[in-house]
Amino acid sequence: MxxxxxxxxxxxxxxxxxxxxxxxxxxxxxxxxxxxxxxxxxxxxxxxxxxxxxxxxxxxxxxxxxxxxxxxxxxxxxxxxxxxxxxxxxxxxxxxxxxxxxxxxxxxxxxxxxxxxxxxxxxxxxxxxxxxxxxxxxxxxxxxxxxxxxxxxxxxxxxxxxxxxxxxxxxxxxxxxxxxxxxxxxxxxxxxxxxxxxxxxxxxxxSMGDITHVASESITGYRVVRTFGGEDYEKERFRTVNDQNLKQSLKMAATQxxxxxxxxxxxxxxxxxxxxxxxxxxxxxxxxxxxxxxxxxxxxxxxxxxxxxxxxxxxxxxxxxxxxxxxxxxDEHPEDDPGTYAPDRVAGDIRFDDVSFRYRDQLDNVLEGISLTIPAGQSVALVGRSGSGKSTLVSLLPRFYEFTGGDIRIDDHSLREYSLPALRAQIALVTQNVVLFNDSIAANIAYGALRHCSREEIRAAAEKAHALEFIDRMPEGLDTMIGDNGVMLSGGQRQRLAIARALLKDAPVLILDEATSALDTESERHIQEALETVMQGRTTLVIAHRLSTIEKADRILVMEKGRIVESGRHEELLAAGGAYAQLHQMQFSEHS
The missing domain is CATH 1.20.1560.10 (ABC transporter type 1, transmembrane domain)
Structure with missing residues (x-):
């Protein structure tokens, strides 16, 4: 090149x-x-x-x-x-x-x-x-x-x-x-x-990249900066990179x-x-x-x-x-996309065959020997301590990262057989860190490939996500501008818009990564009901920290150090007295 x-x-x-x-x-x-x-x-x-x-x-x-x-x-x-x-x-x-x-x-x-x-x-x-x-x-x-x-x-x-x-x-x-x-x-x-x-x-x-980076972090995280008294630290950090830029600029001026x-x-x-x-x-x-x-x-x-x-x-x-x-x-290589298989809609059967994964430049695998079959329409919850590999596992499904060993199949086709747009069209995603855009509420729900959805479909999705109760109180309803990353909304409101977006997509595979983490108890109950409805007929992978939200899942997988150590329904795992029972006991003790 x-x-x-x-x-x-x-x-x-x-x-x-x-x-x-x-x-x-x-x-x-x-x-x-x-x-x-x-x-x-x-x-x-x-x-x-x-x-x-x-x-x-x-x-x-x-x-x-x-x-x-x-x-x-x-x-x-x-x-x-x-x-x-x-x-x-x-x-x-x-x-x-x-x-x-x-x-x-x-x-x-x-x-x-x-x-x-x-x-x-x-x-x-x-x-x-x-x-x-x-x-x-x-x-x-x-x-x-x-x-x-x-x-x-x-x-x-x-x-x-x-x-x-x-x-x-x-x-x-x-x-x-x-x-x-x-x-x-x-x-x-x-x-x-x-x-x-x-x-x-x-x-x-x-040095200009450093200035933009430091300024971006400080401005985006201004609440953390002020809460933890980081103003002086951020000022010094910015002063350092700014002075470095000045030093180099003066050298340029002197040479010229x-x-x-x-x-x-x-x-x-x-x-x-x-x-x-x-x-x-x-x-x-x-x-x-x-x-x-x-x-x-x-x-x-x-x-x-x-x-x-x-x-x-x-x-x-x-x-x-x-x-x-x-x-x-x-000249950086784009995502590897050799696949050509592009079905209109998959049934949603998912199979992990001895899947392993490690991040680049790391010696140890983050995931090891993951074998799992999820029939279409079944809901599977992933639980475990932080760093056990739950989010990494679900990130392999839309191929945000490429698995380094084994194979993952949907409807008996390897993920690598699918074209990336076709694969991701089958998956709806709601994460803990909600991403919203400086646009109207309607445009954030009907985002990207959903932008041609009708007004009625957008309202229906918002209603199922229990978002209309705050949207209708907004000055311009669905047309209200929500600011940079939804700064005008509360955490629970932002989460409900993300869920409405996933509902509107109506994909056969649904990934919920701590989707109810930002909700209060009242909102969580409403959202839980909506999620139980939308999960019907869809293959759903749920990552949850609060075990109370996944008790009705068809199957619960407990992960430790990148491996599945337990699998079963809520009652079965409690009766077994293993890792899940210990996690449940810890949370029960915290809330009692």
Whole structure:
């Protein structure tokens, strides 16, 4: 892959990798080649006008020495024409390259977000959400600098330098060659500055990810921060990452600040040498005063575009470093989805055959030797101490994680035979940590593939989940906006909306992961009745901490250290006096 460059073993490899990354970035501009061509034409017009301004100095001297009416008119028209052309060229280059650049950013941001939506769960386990948001926002905007301002400046000022050099060669090639002797030295300075810009840019992007991450955690968890007196700790944590960003940004500014005047001094030395040599008759030759002034004007005019080109190296290196980071995520492998089986609706027979699982980079299995058959329509409850593997087991069913041993089958088809969308369409999920969106209540219930459900179906699902009793008291009913992650709702209300969403999906397999954990006793009784109704005819896996909520389950499985240690109905397990009886006794003691 283009962006997977080797570790910094040699500068040449890094340079090649950066160029490959930049080429890949520029490939996003191909669909907009017409606008890009118009930008190039604008830059050519600008460069020609800038060269014309230097060449016009010869006519200025001629008009001063010979102020005829014709010369006065020609010079006036020449000045107006040059500046008008330059203005037209500036407009065309700036607008059309901006048009291309913003479309590139739009495409890049879309590709990045679409890839994030397709990445496996382990990627989100390994990468903090704040850093991923920073890639979508800060890093992509850094790419914008490299594809808009930097390209505009490189084309415009580069063509201006070429035009001025062409004019100088035409006027006096000996003096031009003398001026060009400073070129290799400028190249060395620019090369050194570029490498330093690239290195610092990577650090700046990392520090911006840290800033977003720390800020996101502190803002999201503000209640915990304030309750436990964490304000000073969070302030210090933010100050540390913010100061690191400042330190790297100042290094970037210092490198840019020193490289520009160094190059300007080199150009000034070259111009001074020109002036000295121009006084030598053998070098000057037959040049008129006007030609000498025009030549010298071209040489001095070149200082500005050279300085501008030097300045854009910082933007380009920032953009390359940001693009490298963005492309790394885009090149991540999406969820493995080789299956093609896509039934409209499964019956719901589930079988675990000697299933084992371990998380990446862990030596020990989290699940070991899980063998289990669940007939369609049966409800199975999973109980056990925290960390026993209950949530991991049900996470394997929608393939949020891939089991590492054995097989899991639904209706006698391995999970890997199903396409992921078809598999997940058969499963409704309600978790302890409810996820709601900053949208209306109706849109949160009828989310995603359910968005085409009718208003009546949404109300019916909300009624079954005992959510209408608070929805109808809201100022706009189902159309009430609930804020970021349902901040306007209580924990029980949020849980009931999640249950209503699962009811509306009407999937043959239902997973309830601590679904009643956030409810008070009154709400829990209502929800329990609704869940018992909706569980009829569906294969249901229930993870419950409170054993009182799963006493009516068809079967209860007790898990310890990733294994099933007991299986049976509530009364049978109590009579056996094993692990379930001990858990039940502990909870009974706590509530007595």
């Amino acid at each position: 283009l962006v997977n460059n080797p570790e910094p073993a040699a500068p040449a490899a890094l340079d090649k990798g950066s160029w490959e990354t930049y080429k890949r970035l520029l490939s996003y501009a191909k669909p907009f080649w017409i606008a890009f061509s118009l930008a190039v034409i604008g830059n050519v017009i600008y460069a020609a006008a800038s060269t014309g301004m230097a060449a016009a100095m010869e006519y200025v001297i001629t008009a001063i020495e010979n102020p005829t009416d014709q010369n006065r008119l020609q010079l006036t028209l020449l000045i107006v024409g040059v500046f008008a052309s330059r203005g037209l060229g500036t407009y065309m280059s700036t607008y059309f390259i901006g048009y291309v650049g913003r479309h590139v950013i739009n495409s890049l941001r879309r590709d990045l977000f679409e890839r994030l939506m397709a990445l496996p769960s382990r990627y989100f386990d390994d990468n903090a959400s704040g850093r991923l948001v920073s890639k979508l926002t800060f890093n992509v905007e850094q790419v914008a600098e490299a594809t808009t301002n930097a390209v505009t400046t490189a084309l415009r000022e580069g063509l201006t330098v070429v035009g001025l050099l062409g004019f100088m060669l035409y006027t006096n090639w000996k003096l031009t060659l003398l001026f060009l002797t400073v070129g290799p030295i400028i190249g060395v300075v620019v090369s050194y500055a570029s490498k330093r810009f690239r290195k610092i840019s990577k650090r700046i992007q990392g 600040a020193i490289s520009v005047p160094v190059i300007q001094v080199l150009v000034a030395i070259a111009i001074a040498a020109l002036v000295w040599m121009m006084l030598a008759p053998e070098i000057r030759g037959e040049m008129t005063t006007g030609q000498l002034v025009a030549f010298l004007t071209a040489a001095t005019t070149m200082a500005k575009p050279i300085r501008q080109i030097t300045n854009i190296h910082a933007k380009i290196q920032k953009g390359v470093a940001a693009a490298h980071d963005v492309f790394e995520t885009i």
